[in-house]
Amino acid sequence: MFSAGSEPAGSEPAGLDPAGSHPAGLDPAWIRDAVARALDEDLGAAPGRDVTTQATISPDAAGVAHLVARSGGVVAGLPIVAEVLAQVAERLGRPDVVVRLLVADGASVAAGAVLGALSGPVQVVLVAERTLLNFVGRASGVATHTRRWADALAGSGAMVLDTRKTTPGLRALEKYAVRCGGGTNKRMGLFDVAMVKDNHVVAAGSVAAAVEAVRARFPDVLVQVEADRLDQALEAVAAGARFLLLDNMSTPLLAEVVAAVRAGEPATGRVELEATGNLTLDRAREVAATGVDYLSVGALTHSSPTLDIALDLLA
Known part of the structure; x- marks a missing residue:
């Protein structure tokens, strides 16, 4: 319902007039x-x-x-x-x-x-x-929530990422809103980045087999691998993964995994590391301090x- 405004009828504040424009990146x-x-x-x-x-x-x-x-x-x-x-x-x-x-x-x-x-x-x-x-x-709402995370991570060297946990039909808008709030988009869908998770590993037989299968079928896409233990992370790097999702790890375990992966980078090359799962604003700075590159937060879109x-x- 409309409520009465404080300005006289017919008045308009002066300002921008971009009514015919569209936000960058939103089709x-x-x-x-x-x-x-x-x-x-x-x-x-x-x-x-x-x-x-x-x-x-x-x-x-x-x-x-x-x-x-x-x-x-x-x-x-x-x-x-x-x-x-x-x-x-x-x-x-x-x-x-x-x-x-x-x-x-x-x-x-x-x-x-x-x-x-x-x-x-x-x-x-x-x-x-x-x-x-x-x-x-x-x-x-999504942009406002994202800004809280971006502010919490400011100066840490880590960035906040969104996920695919979006409202059906509104993914483009919600991921755009994440960008407006100072966050970064991860993959847009299942088509642009391969993400090898535990069920894929079970089906393929091993992390290496899953990574090799993706590269053989879709050689043009980035391959990301999920790990929740140190041995899984090192296995993924050995299989050629250069982007790891470190899932539901405690802060000490995250620090251990980051240190181990970084120690091997002179031989493997740069590996991007993402903390995911069980993340809260209260933990943001301590998680970033482990040396991860990203924190992915599904709540940016599913709970804002x-x-x-x-x-x-x-x-």
Whole structure:
């Protein structure tokens, strides 16, 4: 529901006007498709309808609304706002809403900050409200959570990575939000990086057999190997793996494995090491101090709370 704003009707804050742009690395075609699916969920099959708004708001009514952060955090997903509004306007046969964004994705904002101003047909704004807030709130929540990890690791030499534990259909958005928050993307899916885990080793017969099988079938991809013991890590390096996932290890064991792998690097070459599993913000610095290159945190995407963002129609 809209609440009354503090500015007079028709007013708009001055600021950026990137409404026609898309976030770097987020495919505009993906945005269009994701928005269309989301609107179908809310309105029914295109063109769909909003029985409340279309019954109570004149098609000719125009106004201004502000996109407002109710909680402080890191913003992400704002350029999707214009796409949602454009598709709603097309479905309703109404003029486009003018979008003026006042902050950029990746910016830290305080509670109460106005993120953007929307001016145009009120019907379009109200119909689009929940869909655009869902996208921006979800992305901003992931970015905000990621920033906490990035800040915790600042200066340590280690980076925080995301995982594939994403919301189905929203992986591109959530991984983009991780980048907005200062994190780094790992693999996008099963297609771009091979990750040999315990079940693959069981099926193949050994770590070496699994690594060799991947390299024979897909020689162009990076091979990563999961290990939860020192002997497994050394076996993986001996098999040719140059990226290890050190899974659910205590801090002392991590330090031992890192030291052993680093000691062998004059012969093997650089091996990238990732700590994963059982990681918390309280442990971030001590885990980074073991010398790992990365901490992968599934919670960035599977457990980030949505950032509270609202749309206020100005009275």
